[in-house]
Amino acid sequence: xxxxxxxxxxxxxxxxxxxxxxxxxxxxxxxxxxxxxxxxxxxxxxxxxxxxxxxxxxxxxxxxxxxxxxxxxxxxxxxxxxxxxxxxxxxxxxxxxxxxxxxxxxxxxxxxxxxxxxxxxxxxxxxxxxxxxxxxxxxxxxxxxxxxxxxxxxxxxxxxxxxxxxxxxxxxxxxxxxxxxxxxxxxxxxxxxxxxxxxxxxxxxxxxxxxxxxxxxxxxxxxxxxxxxxxxxxxxxxxxxxxxxxxxxxxxxxxxxxxxxxxxxxxxxxxxxxxxxxxxxxxxxxxxxxxxxxxxxxxxxxxxxxxxxxxxxxxxxxxxxxxxxxxxxxxxxxxxxxxxxxxxxxxxxxxxxxxxxxxxxxxxxxxxxxxxxxxxxxxxxxxxxxxxxxxxxxxxxxxxxxxxxxxxxxxxxxxxxxxxxxxxxxxxxxxxxxxxxxxxxxxxxxxxxxxxxxxxxxxxxxxxxxxxxxxxxxxxxxxxxxxxxxxxxxxxxxxxxxxxxxxxxxxxxxxxxxxxxxxxxxxxxxxxxxxxxxxxxxxxxxxxxxxxxxxxxxxxxxxxxxxxxxxxxxxxxxxxxxxxxxxxxxxxxxxxxxxxxxxxxxxxxxxxxxxxxxxxxxxxxxxxxxxxxxxxxxxxxxxxxxxxxxxxxxx
DNA sequence: GAAGCGTTATACTAT
DNA sequence: ATAACGCTTC
Numbered sequence: 001x002x003x004x005x006x007x008x009x010x011x012x013x014x015x016x017x018x019x020x021x022x023x024x025x026x027x028x029x030x031x032x033x034x035x036x037x038x039x040x041x042x043x044x045x046x047x048x049x050x051x052x053x054x055x056x057x058x059x060x061x062x063x064x065x066x067x068x069x070x071x072x073x074x075x076x077x078x079x080x081x082x083x084x085x086x087x088x089x090x091x092x093x094x095x096x097x098x099x100x101x102x103x104x105x106x107x108x109x110x111x112x113x114x115x116x117x118x119x120x121x122x123x124x125x126x127x128x129x130x131x132x133x134x135x136x137x138x139x140x141x142x143x144x145x146x147x148x149x150x151x152x153x154x155x156x157x158x159x160x161x162x163x164x165x166x167x168x169x170x171x172x173x174x175x176x177x178x179x180x181x182x183x184x185x186x187x188x189x190x191x192x193x194x195x196x197x198x199x200x201x202x203x204x205x206x207x208x209x210x211x212x213x214x215x216x217x218x219x220x221x222x223x224x225x226x227x228x229x230x231x232x233x234x235x236x237x238x239x240x241x242x243x244x245x246x247x248x249x250x251x252x253x254x255x256x257x258x259x260x261x262x263x264x265x266x267x268x269x270x271x272x273x274x275x276x277x278x279x280x281x282x283x284x285x286x287x288x289x290x291x292x293x294x295x296x297x298x299x300x301x302x303x304x305x306x307x308x309x310x311x312x313x314x315x316x317x318x319x320x321x322x323x324x325x326x327x328x329x330x331x332x333x334x335x336x337x338x339x340x341x342x343x344x345x346x347x348x349x350x351x352x353x354x355x356x357x358x359x360x361x362x363x364x365x366x367x368x369x370x371x372x373x374x375x376x377x378x379x380x381x382x383x384x385x386x387x388x389x390x391x392x393x394x395x396x397x398x399x400x401x402x403x404x405x406x407x408x409x410x411x412x413x414x415x416x417x418x419x420x421x422x423x424x425x426x427x428x429x430x431x432x433x434x435x436x437x438x439x440x441x442x443x444x445x446x447x448x449x450x451x452x453x454x455x456x457x458x459x460x461x462x463x464x465x466x467x468x469x470x471x472x473x474x475x476x477x478x479x480x481x482x483x484x485x486x487x488x489x490x491x492x493x494x495x496x497x498x499x500x501x502x503x504x505x506x507x508x509x510x511x512x513x514x515x516x517x518x519x520x521x522x523x524x525x526x527x528x529x530x531x532x533x534x535x536x537x538x539x540x541x542x543x544x545x546x547x548x549x550x551x552x553x554x555x556x557x558x559x560x561x562x563x564x565x566x567x568x569x570x571x572x573x574x575x576x577x578x579x580x581x582x583x584x585x586x587x588x589x590x591x592x593x594x595x596x597x598x599x600x601x602x603x604x605x606x607x608x609x610x611x612x613x614x615x616x617x618x619x620x621x622x623x624x625x626x627x628x629x630x631x632x633x634x635x636x637x638x639x640x641x642x643x644x645x646x647x648x649x650x651x
Numbered sequence: 652g653a654a655g656c657g658t659t660a661t662a663c664t665a666t
Numbered sequence: 667a668t669a670a671c672g673c674t675t676c
Contacts, residue, residue, distance in 0.1 A: 059666080087666050111665075189666050255664065355663050377665080385668075415676095417654045516666065539664045561663060577664080654676075661669085 005073065007031075007038055014243075014276045015039045021237065021273040023222070023266045024245040027307050028292070028583035029283030032245050033062075033543070036218055037070050039243055040081065043216055044074060054214045054236075055083040058221040060517040062543050063088075066220075082214075086229050087189060087516055090196035093210065100206050101199060106187045107399045107508070108515045112383055114139045114188050116404050121176045125169055132169065142174045146190040147226040147257030183429070184401045189516075193228045200235040207235055214240045221543065222246030222266075226257040234269070242270065249296060249303045252539060252577050254569065281307045283545055287316040288589045291627045292582045295619060299575055307583070317582070317589035319620075319628040324594045325553065329362040331633055332550050332592065333369045336533060339548070346372055350534045350546035352581045354561060358553045359535060366535070373533040376540035378520035382511070386480055386490040387497065391511065393472055397458045398508050400437055401429050412479055413451050434459055450479075465501035465510055469494060496524050538581045549585035554578075554593045556618040562609045565617055578619055591628070 007015060011031050014024050015038035026032040036055070044050055057063040063083040071079060082089060091108070094101035109117070118135040126132050133141070145155040153171045156162050162170065181188060187195075200207045217236060219225070223246040225233075233242060244266065251260045267273050281289060286309040296303045322328040336349060353359040356377055366373050381387060392408030399405070403425045410421040424444060431437050438455060445451055457475050461468040473494035481487045500519070504510035526532050534546065560574030582589060615621065 085666060192666085252664075253666095256666080357662055379667090411654095415654070419653055518665085537664065563663060573664095652676105654674105656674080657672095659669100659671080662667095 005034065005038070007035070008280060010276065010278050010280070011035045011038065014278065015042050017243070017274070017276070019274055021242040021270045022244070023263065023270075023273055023275045024243070024278060025263070025275060026245050026247055026278040027281065027305055028247065028250060028580070029281040029307070029545070030278035031280075031282055032220070032247075032278065033066060033069075035278065036220060036243075036245060037066055037073060039218060040066075040070055041073050044079075048215060050079050050081040052213070052215040053081045054089065054217045054240075055081060056086055056089060056217065056219045057083065058085065058224060058543065060085055060088065062220060085516070086225070086232065087192050090192050090232070091187075091512075091516070094192075094196055097210075100203075101195065103187060103195065105399070106185045107395060107402055107405075108192070108512050109181075109186045109188050109404070110380075110382065110515050110518070111139070111189075112388075113186070113404050114143075117180055117184075117186070118142075118173070118177055120403075121173050121180060124176070125173055132166070138170065138173060138177075141170065142177065143188075143190050144255075144257050145174075146194055147228050148259065149227045149231065184403050185399055186402075190228075193232065197228055197231045197235070201231065211236055211238075211240060216240060217242050219244040219246075221250075223248050223251040223260045223263050224253040224258040224542075225262045226253075227259050227262075228257070230259070230262050230269075237270070242273070247305075249305050249576060250542070250580050250583075252542065252573060252580055254573050279308070280310050282310050283586055284583065284589075285309060285311055285313045285315040285587065287314045287627075288582065288585050291317050291589070292579055294624060294627055295575060295579055295582070298619070299572065301572060313587070315587060317585075317591055317628050319554075319591045319593075319623075319630045321630070321632045322592065322594040323634075325361045326365075327633065328552065328592050328594055329365040332362060332552065332590075333365040333371060335550075335590075336371055337369060340371075344548075346531045346533045348547040349550070350536060350541065350544070350548070350584060351550045351552060352536055352538055352541050352584065353552050354538060354558050354577070354581075356537060358558065362552060363535065366533070371533055372526065372529060372531070373522060373535050374526045375520050375522040375535045377537035378522055378535075380514075380518035381493065381496065381500075381521050381524050382514050382518060384490070384493060384521065386484055387493055389480060390469070390473055390476060390494065390497070393454050393476070394458055394468060394507055395511070397434055397455055397462075400431055400434065403429070409454070410451065412476070412483075413448070416451070462507070465504055465507045466498040468507055469498040469501055473498075493521070499527070500524060538577050541584050542580060545584050545586055547586045548588045549581075549590070551581050551589065551591045552593075554591045554620065555595065556611070556621075557609070557614040559619050560617055562614055565609050565613060571617065575619060 011034065014022065014035050024035065026035070040053055040055065043053055055063065055066065057066065063085065067079065067081065067083050071077070094103050098104040115136045118139050122132060122135050122138065141156065142152055145152040148155065152174045153167055156167045156170060181191070200210065214236065217233065217240050219233065219242065222244040246263045248260045248263050251258060267275060289307040289309050293306055296305055320331070322331065332351065339349070340346060351362065363375065382391065388408060389412055392405045395402050395405035396409050406425050406428060407421045410416050410424060411418065424441070427440055428437055431440060434455070438452060441452055454472065454475050457471050458468055461471055484490050501507065501510045504513065559578045560571045564570035564574050
């Protein structure tokens with residue numbers, strides 16, 4: 001094996017550490033990924049069987065990338081190392097040990113399904129005119145409590161303003177939600193971690209067996225792990241050694257229960273652990289780091305972090321002001337085209353947005369100017385309405401108790417609404433297999449061959465995922481055509497889906513993969529293309545970098561986002577979000593904004609959070625002029641051609 | 652009583 | 667773009 005790529009002294013010390021547990025504190029751009037890969041390579045050269053190394057990353061994308069780089073580095077074709085997210089690892093292990101966990105034929109549900117299911121539960125609790133949190137908020141609250149491993153009621157009492165009566169109601173709804181999931185044989189994201197962690201902690205023998213699988217556990221993005229994930233790591237360590245890498249200044253998932261005590265309290269929890277640091281930034285120019293350092297310095301918290309560039313180039317970030325978000329989008333797309341014509345690859349450019357919604361005008365310009373891009377964090381392919389219709393049919397055939405899938409499929413047909421569907425679903429839940437279900441539906445829906453034929457179509461092609469999708473899609477076409485006005489565009493997504501399914505042996509495995517690792521519509525369209533611009537949310541940009549980064553809509557109300565205002569911890573997280581965004585850039589960081597409205601417009605929060613309040617909290621309110629090159633970009637003359645009449649002059 | 656239709660509110664981050 | 671809601675029709 002070739003010796004690992006070049007490492008500096010600190011990186012090498014971490015990668016070749018021979019002692020016990022390690023926490024590596026690694027600032028942005030200090031070669032965190034490189035060090036983890038070098039660590040894995042080092043372990044392999046030292047004779048560790050790669051199958052005994054567990055690599056836990058934050059996204060599946062990160063895992064794929066690391067394994068790919070490790071493959072290149074070691075020159076081996078296939079490395080049998082387990083690499084993936086906590087969720088993947090836990091589910092994989094539970095499926096591999098069916099007798100110990102009993103979740104083998106469960107359906108993994110996404111956020112949308114969680115909310116749908118909660119709606120059904122909530123409906124049973126709401127008396128007319130009564131105020132209850134919306135289903136989506138209930139799901140967030142329950143999910144947060146579970147990820148931080150505390151009872152819902154306790155969490156609500158300590159951290160929210162709900163009155164006792166409402167808290168009790170939410171507690172009961174949370175309980176019913178859990179029951180309903182079990183009855184439907186559903187696993188939501190939280191169940192995957194929770195069930196795994198619970199079994200490890202209640203069954204010593206099982207814990208020992210699973211512990212025996214690994215000697216080394218490498219954890220990326222430790223600052224964004226939550227208490228449930230810590231319980232898992234804690235159960236698996238000793239004799240396995242932990243190698244956790246993180247940066248508290250880049251913690252941006254507190255809303256999901258991430259707890260940076262997993263970093264701060266590491267040495268208390270693991271007394272024999274060593275803390276190592278990576279401090280030299282290889283990614284960015286000093287100008288980009290100066291602005292990033294300044295941002296952390298304005299915090300009341302002490303991050304104790306000052307990034308210093310190894311690179312010599314300085315290049316200050318640019319801060320460009322526009323008349324409005326259309327001018328901003330027009331300029332960025334124009335700049336991209338100019339750079340591309342000048343020989344730069346599309347893929348050298350990344351556009352970073354705080355919210356998916358905030359990038360809408362930009363996206364329309366990208367489409368209009370035909371710039372190839374993929375949107376990380378855009379609407380997931382599996383969540384598009386017509387795709388959910390199709391998957392409803394497929395899922396229903398696989399899991400008779402999947403009530404959301406049945407409801408979706410059955411109500412697709414004329415004269416079948418919520419009430420009829422609910423009656424049928426109740427009966428379906430008492431049956432054992434799809435043949436019984438067909439018999440029952442035949443009896444109940446006399447003369448409705450349309451509804452039944454869809455099911456037989458799926459059952460007949462069950463072992464050929466792309467064929468099932470194409471046949472089912474073809475079958476539903478006449479019905480869906482009447483429901484969606486832009487059917488032609490939507491129809492294409494079925495082909496995309498079939499193409500994606502080709503790589504999978506079973507339909508449910510295929511769906512599960514994309515439920516745990518959602519692909520946006522634009523991503524799936526660009527499967528074979530490498531040279532595309534990346535458009536991403538800040539959260540999606542975590543762990544990545546690009547030569548040129550455009551950070552759009554850096555406006556009051558956006559940084560910090562107005563929804564965070566008034567809650568100190570949330571506002572502080574917004575600072576880290578901006579920090580993460582800025583530190584993605586290698587050579588050029590271009591910040592753009594429009595100050596015309598003095599804050600976000602036409603949003604329900606704009607009414608409760610005044611523009612003044614948004615400006616007051618704005619991170620760039622008192623920006624040091626020396627840190628950026630600022631410009632106001634005037635609209636081009638040609639752009640004023642919208643008038644189709646002449647305003648007469650007065651003289 | 653259930654289905655279907657038109658109008659209106661809503662939009663932060665995501666495994 | 668989609669879900670929720672209220673109202674009309676079957």
